[in-house]
Amino acid sequence: MMNSQRKKEIIEYLSDVDYRTLKEIAERFDISMNTVRRDINELVSENKIRKFYGGVALIRKQSSTYNSRAVTNHEQKTRIAQYAATLIKDHDLLFIDAGTTTSQVVDYIDRSYHLTFVTNNIHTISKVVEADNENWNLIVVGSKLKHSSHSLIDVHDWDYLNSLNLNKALIATTGLTIKSGATNPNNEDATIKSSMIKRSQESYLLLDSSKFEQTSLITFADVKDFDKIITAGEVPPYYREYLDDNNIELLII
Numbered sequence: 525m526m527n528s529q530r531k532k533e534i535i536e537y538l539s540d541v542d543y544r545t546l547k548e549i550a551e552r553f554d555i556s557m558n559t560v561r562r563d564i565n566e567l568v569s570e571n572k573i574r575k576f577y578g579g580v581a582l583i584r585k586q587s588s589t590y591n592s593r594a595v596t597n598h599e600q601k602t603r604i605a606q607y608a609a610t611l612i613k614d615h616d617l618l619f620i621d622a623g624t625t626t627s628q629v630v631d632y633i634d635r636s637y638h639l640t641f642v643t644n645n646i647h648t649i650s651k652v653v654e655a656d657n658e659n660w661n662l663i664v665v666g667s668k669l670k671h672s673s674h675s676l677i678d679v680h681d682w683d684y685l686n687s688l689n690l691n692k693a694l695i696a697t698t699g700l701t702i703k704s705g706a707t708n709p710n711n712e713d714a715t716i717k718s719s720m721i722k723r724s725q726e727s728y729l730l731l732d733s734s735k736f737e738q739t740s741l742i743t744f745a746d747v748k749d750f751d752k753i754i755t756a757g758e759v760p761p762y763y764r765e766y767l768d769d770n771n772i773e774l775l776i777i
Contacts, residue, residue, distance in 0.1 A: 527563065527566075530553060530555070530563060531563055531566065531567055533553070534549060534553070534563060534564075534567065534573075535567070535572060535573070535582065537549065537552060538573065538580065538581065538582040539582055541758060542581060542733045542734065542736070542757055542758040542760075543576075543578075543579040543580060543581040543736075543737075543758065543760055544579055544580060544581075545578060545579045546560050546561065546564065546579065546580070549563075549564075549580075564580055567580075568580075571583060574737060576701075576737045576760060576762070577702075577760070577762040578760050578761045578762045579760060579761075581737060596624075596732075596734065597732040597733070597734055597756075597757070599756075600732040600733060600755075600756035600757050600777075601624060601625040601628060601732050601756075602628060603756050603777045604625050604730050604731075604732065604754050604755065604756055604777055605625055605626070605627075605628035605629045605631070605632060605730070606628075606632045606777075607754060607775065607777045608626075608629050608694055608728060608730055608754055609629050609630075609631075609632035609633045609634075610632075611692070611728065611752075612629075612633055612634075612637065612639070612692065613637070613691075614634075614636075614637045614638055614639075615637070615638050615639070616637070616639055616640075616691045616692055617639075617640045617642070617688070617689070617690045617691050617692075618639060618640065618641055618642065618690065618691065618692050618693070618694065619642045619643065619690050619692070619693040619694065619695075619720040619723070619724060620641060620642075620643040620645055620648045620694050621643070621644070621645060621693070621694060621695045621696045621716075621717060621720070622643075622644050622645040622646075622673050622674060622675030622676075622696065622713065623645070623673075623696025623697075623730070624696070625696055625730045625731065625732065626645060626648070626694050626695075626696045626730055627645055627647040627648060627674075629648075629694060629730075630648050630651040630652060630655075631651065635655065635657055635659075636659065637659060638659045638660075639659065639660050639661070640660075640661040640662075640663065641660065641661065641662050641663065642663045642665060642688060642690060642720070643662075643663075643664065643665060644664070644665040644666040644675045644676040644677070644713075644716055645674070645675060646669065646674050646675065646676065647674060649662065649664060649676075663688075664676065665679060665685060665716060666678055666679055666716070667679070667680055670710065670712070670713065672710075673710065673713060675713055675716075677710070677712035677713060677716070678712065679712075679716065682719075685716075685719060685720075685723075686719055686722075686723065688723050689723065690720065690723050690724040690725065691724065691725050691726065692724055692725070692726050692727070692728065693720045693721050693723075693724035693726070693727040693728070694728050694730055695717055695720070695721060695727055695728065695729050695730065695745070695750070696717075696729075696730055696731070697729060697731055697735060697744075698735070698738065698740040699735050699736075699737075699738025699739045699740050700729070700731060700735050700736055700737075700738070700747070700753075701736075701737055701738070701739055702747060702762070702763070702766055704739045704743050705743045705744075705745055705746040705747050705749075706729060706743065706744055706745045706746075706747070706749075706750075707738075707739050707740035707741065707742060707743050707744065708740050708741070708742055708744055709740045709741045709742065710741075710742070711742055714742040714743075714744035715744070717744040717745065718744040718745060721744075721745055721749055721750075726751045726752070727745075727749060727750050727751055728750065728751065728752045728753075728754055729745075729750045729752070729753045729754065730754050730755075731753070731754075731755050732755065732756060732757065733755055733756060733757030733758055733759065734757075735755075736755075736759060736760055736763065737760065747766070747767070747770070747772065748770055748772065750772060751772065751773065752772070752773045752774075752775055753767060753772060753773070753774050753775070754775045754777065755774070755775070755776055755777070756776060756777045757776075759774065759776060
């Protein structure tokens, strides 16, 4: 098979999964590891795939609008949100972050629970208000709408926000890597996330499988800042090893 044709087929082979190992590619195309490495290096230089410890993944175009991101990996996000809701207990004080996965969590919370929601997520705010539940209290973070993330930013009273004592923070991220941690493109969103993690007894990172090995401009938390990482789909083996070594619970739903 010609090198150019094989590279096209490697891209196709990567298109329906989150990642492949070099060994899998070598076996699939019946080629040597040296040939695999040469093909992979060429595809990396062409900015078509990315390498990470343990494998390679296709570089996918990121959705630019909130609504388009919301339907990406929707089934995974729903499963993650459903599971995260089971971790919430009666009388919890919660921070629910802005994000397409975290926005669904309220849908699955027990309505009989007495809860205080702290959030900058406009969908969570709307759902709590619409529930008209006397057991639920709401503290809104931020005063200015950021359209791209459907979040509220521009916090006026940081002293109050940084005085809150929370049980749990449910955090979203644009991307996660071992080196850069959890990242976000916007400084104001990132600052709110970081502050709420520090004010919470436990922090859970909710992310679908497409967020692994993705980075954005600003790091708001180290991987070790999270007590649980809740995801769905395939997780690169290196993450499993790293999280296990650092006593971080990985939950693949």
